[in-house]
Amino acid sequence: MRMTSRVCVTVGAGSTLLAALLATPVSPAAAQGSLSMQGFGYPIGGQSARSQGSGSALAGIDPQTPLNPASIVLNGRLQAYGQYEPEFRTVTIGGNSTKTTTSRFPLFMVTGHQNKATVALSFSSLMDRTWINTYADTQSLGSERIASTVLTQSVGGIADARLAVAWTFTEYFHVGGAVHLYPGDNKVSVGRIFSDSVHAGNFDVTNAYTFAGSALSLGAVYVVAKAHLILSGDLRLGGQLAMRLGDSTKVGEGKIPFRAGMSASYDGISGSVFSVRIGTERWSDLRGLGSSSLGLKDAVDMAIGTEIAGPRISNTPVLFRAGYRTRGLPFTYGATAVTESSIGGGIGVPFIGGRTILDVGASRATRNVPGISEKSWLVSVGIGIRP
Numbered sequence: 001m002r003m004t005s006r007v008c009v010t011v012g013a014g015s016t017l018l019a020a021l022l023a024t025p026v027s028p029a030a031a032q033g034s035l036s037m038q039g040f041g042y043p044i045g046g047q048s049a050r051s052q053g054s055g056s057a058l059a060g061i062d063p064q065t066p067l068n069p070a071s072i073v074l075n076g077r078l079q080a081y082g083q084y085e086p087e088f089r090t091v092t093i094g095g096n097s098t099k100t101t102t103s104r105f106p107l108f109m110v111t112g113h114q115n116k117a118t119v120a121l122s123f124s125s126l127m128d129r130t131w132i133n134t135y136a137d138t139q140s141l142g143s144e145r146i147a148s149t150v151l152t153q154s155v156g157g158i159a160d161a162r163l164a165v166a167w168t169f170t171e172y173f174h175v176g177g178a179v180h181l182y183p184g185d186n187k188v189s190v191g192r193i194f195s196d197s198v199h200a201g202n203f204d205v206t207n208a209y210t211f212a213g214s215a216l217s218l219g220a221v222y223v224v225a226k227a228h229l230i231l232s233g234d235l236r237l238g239g240q241l242a243m244r245l246g247d248s249t250k251v252g253e254g255k256i257p258f259r260a261g262m263s264a265s266y267d268g269i270s271g272s273v274f275s276v277r278i279g280t281e282r283w284s285d286l287r288g289l290g291s292s293s294l295g296l297k298d299a300v301d302m303a304i305g306t307e308i309a310g311p312r313i314s315n316t317p318v319l320f321r322a323g324y325r326t327r328g329l330p331f332t333y334g335a336t337a338v339t340e341s342s343i344g345g346g347i348g349v350p351f352i353g354g355r356t357i358l359d360v361g362a363s364r365a366t367r368n369v370p371g372i373s374e375k376s377w378l379v380s381v382g383i384g385i386r387p
Helices: 015-023 028-032 049-053 069-075
Strands: 006-009 078-093 098-114 117-128 132-141 144-170 173-196 205-223 228-244 247-253 258-266 270-280 299-313 316-328 341-353 356-369 372-385
Touching: 049 078, 049 299, 049 316, 049 341, 049 356, 049 372, 069 098, 069 117, 069 144, 069 205, 069 228, 098 132, 117 173, 132 173, 144 205, 258 372, 299 341
Parallel strands: none
Antiparallel strands: 006 205, 078 098, 078 372, 098 117, 117 144, 132 144, 144 173, 173 205, 205 228, 228 247, 228 258, 258 270, 270 299, 299 316, 316 341, 341 356, 356 372
């Protein structure tokens, strides 16, 4: 589908008014209404509801999280998985709070297993940039001040389509590789509505951007049986990521960020797993994709969490999860780095003799810079079906 830039203007007091309005500066907080939505958006990262409930500590060994391609062997058989994840966000600036809700379907995966090979196809989100914000403002027209409402909106993001293949060398050692494609689109609109339409006309400006990129990822899972340890490592090697205005004019080019991570998990207590994970993401690889003034910050991601077996339903245990995570976000607020810390919890409930698993995870995330506080609830609901 071809997407083009459009400008719709109705002017009642001359074109000079439009030029003045378009030139009026708007702060990032006022325009986007969120610390997490700076730059090209919020890095979802494709965490499954199970991983979300553990604070992402289980991400390296979770077959439903498209992070480590070797982890898909832990599914063991054919499975389809889908997830819904709303976010309830509250941003407080100068004592004034704004609440928003963003609904996402961030992950879908199908996994198949044959002998020593496992294949998985997944669709997840690299970044989400969907938000809408309105605020009151006044403009001077000669000696008059005219009340107006400014509307800013962004819809879209960058997706991650992954084809992963894993191979089991022994029951203790698995390796995997994956090819990623990153399609995306983002429609950004800015408009102003005047209360006095006689002296000033309303206007809106909309630009539509598309993205296309690629990457390779590698991973391994090693089970140290005698020590009850599961060790995992993964990395992503980013290819080019191009940004175009519509489908034609290239307006920027960067790279998919390099990413590396490793985790260690202990399963010496029957039915339970305790895990720690550390990773890094080189967000500065995106430089060149946007404005030279865009603030980018390489990030470290650390998590600790657990999964504990509870009572059984149809001979399959109910799983309880909890975890803590801290990470840097890719885009700065001015010159200030934005960090996110979150506490998560969740539950996995089996149905139909374990053929269907309902995973529910929730995390309380906090993002702060001086003068701005952002808190959100992220709720993940995932369903896995094994025929």
